Amino acid sequence: MITTTDMSTRMRAEAANPGAAAADVLRLAQWFSPGFPVGAFAWSHGLEAALAEGRVDRDGVESWLEGILTDGAGRADVALLAEAHGAEGAALGEVDALARAMAPSAERMAETVEQGTAFATTVSALWPDLPVEPAAYPVAVGRAAGLHGLPLELTAVMYLQAFIGNLVAVATRAVPLGQTEAQAILARLTGRCEAVAQAAIASGLEGMGTASFAADVAAMRHEALYSRVFRS
Template sequence: MAETLQAEALLTLVQMLSPSYPVGAFAYSHGLEWAVQDGAVADQDALADWLSSVLRHGAGQADALFLAAAYRADNPAEIDVKARAFAASAERLKETVLQGEAFARASAAIWQVDLPPLCYPVAVGHAARLQGLPLRQTLAMFLHAFAANLATAGMRLIPLGQTEGQIVIRALAPVCLEVAEAAAAGTLDDLSSTAFLGDIAAMKHETQYSRIFRT
């Protein structure tokens, strides 16, 4: 019975965080589009380094902490306010709010849960709590989905072959696990953001002349 429950939880997470889940993640590059145009990210190694920094020191670790806090909170709205305030730019705020609202709408309809419109990591954390999903696995898969989506954006922008892009995703798996473990054991007192070039890229993207991504 326990193995069956674990398998069901795993499949639920796979569905909720898959590229096919209707949150529109494919439309966002998290500032990567500007970084590629600027020449800061021009090949496979640069993409891997950029995404590793975002995961460890930027939105990856911050969103993981917000997800964990929402998972534990009786009132996720309080965490949502902090997560929105922590967004470093207008595009970052739009990215997390619009994806979160889409996630909440889809999850409420699919899983029959009462999920208010929350920013993305808070919505995922609250949904995981409502469905009794394990926190550490939710964190790891959330971060992996985030990294994979940006790696896919990099494949389109650099451009990079699919095999090279998958190598980047594989290389980031240990980073996702590392950040997930830290977030599971952490609190919002551990919040920081020192991926400054990533934040600047997101700000620069707001006025980028030619672009295919929303952020």
């Protein structure tokens, strides 16, 4: 379990080695690039259902995504990522089991497991000396970042930015939003990522929870949509 003291120690160590920062950012930028083959573009996290049923419109999409980031899977994923960052063996398996148990629907389970499996497979192929076991997406990312010596907070912030960036891309296509409007939303939400990551890391698994009930219900209802573009 990560404590506030552990977090402070890690942050001091990261600050003491600024020369590694550029390489770390570039490695994470590759992992979270839309071109990295995890298939993130195929998943809407329930947003497609919310839009189809009129629960979210053009004016409300930013608030909807902010709720997912700050009170939903965004914050919960960081807690799981942080726990997996230094875990291995049975402990890592327990974190993965918790991540799967947190999925509120079959599609959301598939979303995290299939992306995590694809991520682990690709990272292991590119860096075979540091193989990563297939797991739920935030668990696989946390494990890989730990093995590669990547800073926890930087990994968490960039993970969140990529996560919310994918959902903004979904909104760009499905609302639809103009590209400039969509990027303005992403810029504002990206400004929240650091605070969300820090809070989730500090609270750990004991403080992990979600309060994005409408998004969870939308993910469940997505399974019954007559016409679908996205897989969740």
